[in-house]
Amino acid sequence: MTGVRQTTPLDRVAGAHDAAVLAVARRGDPVSRAELADALQVTPQAISKIMGRLMGRGLIAEAGTLAAGPGKPTTLYRIVPSSRRAIGLHLTRSRVHGVVVDLSGEILERRELEIGRLQPVPELIETLATEARALAEVGPGVLLGAGVGMPGPVDWSEGVYRGTSDPDPWRGAEIRRLLLEELGLPVLLDHDSRAALVGETWSQPGLLHDAALVLVEDGLGASLCLDGSIVRGAHSHAGEAGHTVVRMGGAPCTCGRRGCAQAEYQAALAAGDDDLAAQVLATIVVDIVRLVDVDRVVLGGRTVYAHHESSMNAIRAALAEGLHAEPWVHVEVMLSTRGTDLIAVGAACEVLEHEYGIPQALVGPGS
Ligand SMILES: [Zn+2]
Structure with missing residues (x-):
């Protein structure tokens, strides 16, 4: 490669x-x-x-x-779906959810592993490699590589987890290089919300031309597809909607600011106030629509599934109110079609896209 x-x-x-x-x-x-x-x-x-x-x-x-x-x-x-395969791994701080997909993006096998604690980097790489090797055994066709999607900040082009200011044992981890050395297979690393958006574009081919995906897992983030292309930004950080301020002087956030959407959302959920959490989500969705003019908003992630009804209602109401003076602006809000497989499937689809010639930061042995 x-x-x-x-x-x-x-x-x-x-x-x-x-x-x-x-x-x-x-x-x-x-x-x-x-x-x-x-x-x-x-x-x-x-x-x-x-x-x-x-x-x-x-x-x-x-x-x-x-x-x-x-x-x-x-x-x-x-x-020919059986002609190619790719592995996708969705890594969180406590879990690895893995899939292997065929060329059509269909899942051939999935695995889920609870890690239960924050593993040191060498152990983490071993865990990822073990899951990837098990998935590599399944299905016909050429195995193109493994994609990893994880919470940011992630540098897609360098394949590095940048980390947060908290004590963070994964901070600066060269996950792409380390996993490539361990597996001997091409590997790419991406932000979970970007991987999720790629996964969703595969599920809805041609429909997400100007779209945002809002991902609510442990954190809250977004990714954008504008003019048919996934937007990454100068530092692979485009779409960090969770760190836009929704309340001046609000709850302290891991990023160092106060009142970030993510911090306010988590504080509302912790206080059992689902309605307020849904309103925070709705606020950032309307802000995204105002900022970049998307016509589709996809909601995904484990946390949003648990609260999808209140979330969808709040978002639709906020959009109706926020856009009422512009009846020609139509924004469709939908739940991801991929359920909890979304990020793992998306990471695998990114590997498939590389095979098609779409620029992806996939790095293989000998490079
Ligand atoms: Zn923040």
Whole structure:
């Protein structure tokens, strides 16, 4: 494997086309070249080139023909889910939730391990490697690597967990490099909310063009997809909505400020005030909509599932109130389709995306 793939603008166009074809093909029924050309808004010649590339790599295969009137029957194509696999690991401070998925993003196997305590880094790497090795045994096809999604701050491009100002044994841990050395497989590391958004875009191909995913796990974060691209920012920190202030002089936050949404949300839940927690969530959702003009907001994460009804109601009410003067602004709010697998699946899908040529900070042996 090569290291971080050096992508040129042409690679990116090719990668985006390959990914778009696979995204269309993933939606279900076999597709024709004409349908693909239409979906991608490219010429039939361009589709032939893309299909040649994908078939040459075994990612797409013919799936029969469709006779429609006189003339040559139309050849149909489908993706070959069993051609590739990727592992996704969702790491929290107390748990590893792992999956292995096929090329369509379908889960072949999942594993869940309660760690129960904050492991020192060498032990943590061993734990992750053990889970990955067990998942690597499942399913056919080429295993492309392992993606890890974890709470931030995470430096995606460096593969490092940056850590917080609290005493934090994982602070500065080069998780990507260490796990790669342990596994001998390509590895990438990403922020949990970004991995979650990639996972969700795979579940809803083409729908999340301008969207935010608000993730509520132990912390509260968000990630953004604008103009069809995941936004990362200058320090891989884009979307830290949990650290925007919702109450001046409010509850102290781990980041050093007061009144951050995350701190206020956790304080409200700890006090048993679910309504207030839902209002905090609703406030940051409206702020995100105001700031970057998304038309879809996806809610995900274990904590939000436990409170999804109050959360959805509060968000819808806050959006209706906040946008009432602009009836042409429509924002759809939905729960993630992936449940508690979301982050693990997303981390695995990021590895698959690298194979398609979408820039991902996947680093392999020998790089
Ligand atoms: Zn904060």
